Amino acid sequence: xxxxxxxxxxxxxxxxxxxxxxxxxxxxxxxxxxxxxxxxxxxxxxxxxxxxxxxxxxxxxxxxxxxxxxxxxxxxxxxxxxxxxxxxxxxxxxxxxxxxxxxxxxxxxxxxxxxxxxxxxxxxxxxxxxxxxxxxxxxxxxxxxxxxxxxxxxxxxxxxxxxxxxxxxxxxxxxxxxxxxxxxxxxxxxxxxxxxxxxxxxxxxx
Numbered sequence: 667x668x669x670x671x672x673x674x675x676x677x678x679x680x681x682x683x684x685x686x687x688x689x690x691x692x693x694x695x696x697x698x699x700x701x702x703x704x705x706x707x708x709x710x711x712x713x714x715x716x717x718x719x720x721x722x723x724x725x726x727x728x729x730x731x732x733x734x735x736x737x738x739x740x741x742x743x744x745x746x747x748x749x750x751x752x753x754x755x756x757x758x759x760x761x762x763x764x765x766x767x768x769x770x771x772x773x774x775x776x777x778x779x780x781x782x783x784x785x786x787x788x789x790x791x792x793x794x795x796x797x798x799x800x801x802x803x804x805x806x807x808x809x810x811x812x813x814x815x816x817x818x819x820x821x822x823x824x825x826x827x828x829x830x831x832x833x834x835x836x837x838x839x840x841x842x843x844x845x846x847x848x849x850x851x852x853x854x855x856x857x858x859x860x861x862x863x864x865x866x867x868x869x870x871x872x
Contacts, residue, residue, distance in 0.1 A: 668728070672712045678704055683730070685711060694730040697756060699763035703732060716740060718752040729756060735766060735808045742806070747798040758795070761785045764845075766808040773799050783844040826851065829864035838872055846871040 671694070673687035680698040684691045694713060696704070704711050713730035714737045720727070729752060731737040739762060743755035750758070762769040764785055772780040773796055781792035826847060833843035846868040850859075 668715045668717060670712060670714050671730070672710065675705055675707050675709050675711050677707055683711075685713065685730075692728060694728045695756060696730050697736075697760035697763055699760060700730065700732050700736070716752070727752065733809070735806055736763070738806045739766065739769075739803065739808075742799055742803050746802050747795060761787060770803055770806060770808055773803060783840060784848070786839070825859055825861040825864055828861040829868060832861065832865050833868055833872070842872055843868070 671685055671687050671692060673685045673692075676684040676686050676691055678684070678701055680701050682693055682695045683701065683704060684693055686692075694715070696713075711732075713732065714734055716729045716731075716737060718727045718729065719725075729740065731740060736759065740755050740759045743750055743758045744752055747755075747758075762785060768780065769785060771777070772785075776796050778789060778792045778796065781787045781795065782789055787795065830843055830847050833846065834840055847864070849871060850864060850867055
């Protein structure tokens with residue numbers, strides 16, 4: 667079983683890459699977050715690998731990860747959440763990769779609002795993830811600092827709530843709008859700021 671591959675990136679897009687190792691090109695599926703951190707074609711990369719085999723004699727599909735915690739999180743999605751295959755697990759990881767420290771904390775704290783508002787999961791899926799991963803990812807150590815405040819700490823009324831509603835009315839995705847508002851809340855310490863000013867500042871971040 668292949669655990670890792672080091673080679674030259676031949677081609678890549680937001681969903682996969684071809685990594686040449688010893689003269690052989692391997693197609694590897696990745697998250698868009700991983701793709702954005704890979705070197706341009708011609709550069710060298712090391713990927714941790716999970717192989718998946720289709721039923722009834724299907725071929726091998728490889729999934730690649732830049733870090734072991736990302737690989738561990740993918741395995742948790744695939745193995746612990748009912749009805750989740752490798753492809754769906756990669757989609758979940760792509761959303762969680764927005765901030766793995768915050769995702770892990772949200773699961774441990776059962777913060778459904780953060781999973782929905784920041785990571786873009788539906789409420790039904792957020793509940794499913796929390797129930798399935800309870801106690802399963804506590805030991806997964808992810809690098810980096812938390813980027814988003816817990817939803818209980820976020821201002822959601824007054825000008826803050828109005829600014830969030832205004833951004834969504836302008837057509838921005840709820841998760842992106844909330845992330846911008848969260849960043850401003852941390853910047854201003856949650857102080858009362860006029861709605862118009864919040865919207866203008868948020869638009870610069872979107």
